[in-house]
Amino acid sequence: MERLQKQPLTSPGSVSSSRDS
Structure with missing residues (x-):
């Protein structure tokens, strides 16, 4: 989950x- 926020x-x-979405 942390990776998604860091990306x-x-x-x-x-x-x-x-x-935009």
Whole structure:
């Protein structure tokens, strides 16, 4: 579960996609 939170933090693209959805 920690990895999922760390991924978006280092990957700005992932965060943008999550917010868009």
